[in-house]
Amino acid sequence: MPVEPRQLLRAMFDAAVGAAQPALRIPTHLPPPPTGRTLVIGAGKASAAMAKAVEDLWPAPLSGLVVTRYGHAVPCDRVEIVEAAHPVPDESGHRAAARMLEMVRGLGPDDLVLALVSGGGSSLLSLPAPGLTLADKQAVNAALLRSGACIGEMNVVRKHLSAIKGGRLAAAAHPARVVTLVISDVPGDDPAVIASGPTVPDRSTHAEALAVFEKYGIAEPRAALDHLRRAADETPKPGDPRLDRATTAMIATPQMSLEAAAEVARRAGVTPLILGDALEGEAREVGRVMAGIARQAALRGQPAPPPVVLLSGGETTVTVRGRGRGGRNVEFLLSLAVELDGLPGVFALAGDTDGVDGAEEVAGAVATPDTLARALALGVSAKARLADNDGHGFFEALGDQVITGPTLTNVNDFRAILVLGPLEAVPE
Structure with a gap:
């Protein structure tokens, strides 16, 4: 025929598309419940569906917050779902990121943070570094999208203009255990690149982020360039003790x-x-x-x-x-x-x-x-x-x-x- x-x-x-559905991929990767609290956080276009899959299977109490793209929400009973803009961040994602960072602070060693990360999370989880504004981040994102920069280059910049990306979220959750479940949308499936790796150690530097600006002739906003030149607060690197209880599982890949x-x-x-x-x-x-x-x-x-x-x-x-x-x-x-x-x-x-x-x-x-x-x-x-x-x-x-x-x-x-x-x- x-x-x-x-x-x-x-x-x-x-x-x-079907092979990467969270309901299919989540079940075999869930950790056992902790003796303390379970907090679900996440960001990305699949994060709400991932949260729903976790809720349907989790045998113990849990709470949390995930942020997804407008139109990608899935109703959940115990995890709050927030919608925000992608690919250029907005105030909704900014507020959600600030709340998420605050939620993980103060957890203890018996608590579990279950992080649900997928593509799009970098724009959705937008919390500017001290001294920068959301408008600065929006201008940088828009310039990068027009420039032809690859996703890896974009995320090097995003990590170094952020208060939450590049491992900073996991560092804030220390000493709680952090288990990250990832749906990959990047070449090479590097968890440090997906959603700009909020729970993963970061090997890149402010100097590399500045080099991306220079490569594509991006000269504005000045506040972002000045921040990168100061290089005052580097991202957590491999071996950082604040990330010693953080693990990552790749649950779906291209x-x-x-x-x-x-x-x-x-x-x-x-x-x-x-x-x-x-x-x-x-x-x-x-x-x-x-x-x-x-x-x-x-x-x-x-x-x-x-x-x-x-x-x-x-x-x-x-x-x-x-x-x-x-x-x-x-x-x-x-x-x-x-x-x-x-x-x-x-x-x-x-x-x-x-x-x-x-x-x-x-x-x-x-x-x-x-x-x-x-x-x-x-x-x-x-x-x-x-x-x-x-x-x-x-x-x-x-x-x-x-x-x-x-x-x-x-x-x-x-x-x-x-x-x-x-x-x-x-x-x-």
């Missing part, structure tokens, strides 16, 4: 989700090739590279003969120079489509597993062999839209957006390029 490309691509994406998508492909008779879960770089350049690999598979049967699906994850970046809305998945996909130029039998889906590509309430999009032709018929130039960083506008015009709503998890970007042989290819 021929493969229906759109359905298969969407089934793989849904499997990737690789796990790619493997779930690969299994869907196998059941459909398609050979999956996982090219990597940590691909970085400018989205349009990654799109060009992936187009070359797809063309090789389609025309020469390498690295595997069709039908094959090329799967990858990671977090690309978009340096917004045009008037468009950015969005790394749609920019990748538009670049891929332009480079393939209607190559028959090649279909692709790219989407963010949290349901939000950039600042848009759109997960991503689908590209088909007739994408460019259909756009041309509508008077829409793919190359012009790519030059303007307007992937969202392009795929919206075609009706090819992937819209999921909040998925309540986040294991970064998902990309699938389906290469079908002549007999398997299905006309649109």
Whole structure:
């Protein structure tokens, strides 16, 4: 039976998202209840769903506070859920971070802090370092998002402008035991990078954060630059005794989700090739590279003969120079489509597993062999839209957006390029 490309691509994406659902991943990672108090804290797009999973399973009293993105809340009975802005922080996240830091202070050695951390937590848990304001943090975040800086660079800066990130939250909870459960959304699954590692020792320095400003020509706000130059209060480093009772468990990762998508492909008779879960770089350049690999598979049967699906994850970046809305998945996909130029039998889906590509309430999009032709018929130039960083506008015009709503998890970007042989290819 021929493969229906759109359905298969969407089934793989849904499997990737499903494999990272907190209700599936939390149960095997919960620690035993302590003799003292249990305090649940957390930040990220999945944190409310994680808190709900903990509540449903926890056999003892607990209380707490987590902050998640607007629209990502899940009702809980014992853990307070606060919604805040992402990717640029707001006053709601600022207040929640201040309250959270205060809640963990004064705990004893018999108490347990259960920290639930996922992607997006860095913006949601925004508590400026002494001498800085929320407006300063907002300006820095906005500048970094426009700059093309990678997530690791962004989080080095965020840690050193914060009173809560980079291990500071766990340090404040000492001598309580701190157990952090993490859903990874970063290349390499480094817990010190995810949500800027509020409970994890930090190896980076003020000097490295300042170097990011200089690399991307960010000269404002002056208060942030002056703070980094003073380097007065460094983050807790490995070996800091305040973090000696803090442990971390990675409960869901991009690789796990790619493997779930690969299994869907196998059941459909398609050979999956996982090219990597940590691909970085400018989205349009990654799109060009992936187009070359797809063309090789389609025309020469390498690295595997069709039908094959090329799967990858990671977090690309978009340096917004045009008037468009950015969005790394749609920019990748538009670049891929332009480079393939209607190559028959090649279909692709790219989407963010949290349901939000950039600042848009759109997960991503689908590209088909007739994408460019259909756009041309509508008077829409793919190359012009790519030059303007307007992937969202392009795929919206075609009706090819992937819209999921909040998925309540986040294991970064998902990309699938389906290469079908002549007999398997299905006309649109």
